[in-house]
Amino acid sequence: MESNQEVQISTNAIISFTDSYTQNKQRKEKELLEFESKSARAIISFTDSYAQNKQRKQNEQQESESTLSLAQVTSRLESLSNQIQYNNGCKLVIQIPKLLQSLIALVTFRIGTHLKQEIDLQRIEVRRQSRWCLSSIQVYGDEQIQSELVRQxxxxxxxxxxxxxxxxxxxxxxxxxxxxxxxxxxxxxxxxxxxxxxxxxxxxxxxxxxxxxxxxxxxxxxxxxxxxxxxxxxxxxxxxxxxxxxxxxxxxxxxxxx
Structure with a gap:
């Protein structure tokens, strides 16, 4: 029972963080399209608008990642991986809606973007632990799980x-x-x-x-x-x-x- 509760706590945190990241990413993409359209109609104000938009996106990015710190996400991912490997949690994990989708999204979390070296290393660790979770699911998963991994x-x-x-x-x-x-x-x-x-x-x-x-x-x-x-x-x-x-x-x- 305690093991199941630990899995549920970890997966809830991971899914919540991923949803926030995905929504923020989609919002920024939409804003970027709107920004480019406005810029085409107002070349004169392009520089000022770009600077303001860039600053706003940086603020949103910091706000999104501060909802649940990267270190906390990494810790939850590590805990989840351990549950899968050592407590036969694979079947339980695969039944949790959106978990596979969240892990797959986090494998490429902020890939190709760079800020400070410390933050970059934390993002690498999020990606690494997400990959370990998926790898553990694949290694300890049955035929149904292999099929779901391919589908995702x-x-x-x-x-x-x-x-x-x-x-x-x-x-x-x-x-x-x-x-x-x-x-x-x-x-x-x-x-x-x-x-x-x-x-x-x-x-x-x-x-x-x-x-x-x-x-x-x-x-x-x-x-x-x-x-x-x-x-x-x-x-x-x-x-x-x-x-x-x-x-x-x-x-x-x-x-x-x-």
Missing amino acids: GYGRVMSITLSKAGGIDEEQDEEIYNGLRSISRFLRGLHAGRNNDYQPSFQPLPLLARRSIEQLEEEGANEEIEAQMNNRYNGLIKVWANDAKDMILNCFIYRRRR
């Missing part, structure tokens, strides 16, 4: 994470490494199925594998994977890049062997 665009968001990995030196390498490993393990499970003592078993799921590869291709992940296959500075990245490429190229091999 798990392959697509992993591709975006890989192609826009942000950070500084080790942080960037870690994001690339984890992205490649997640893609490789996910596709391997869909291709070959599962039958071991520590994960739910399921038969090969070739249709889900094909759809996931389509998501990768749509986001240009193939080019990024091929680039990392020639990585001269990090051997582990190169290994997982080659493995991910093998999984993509061998999309139909497992099905032929059945």
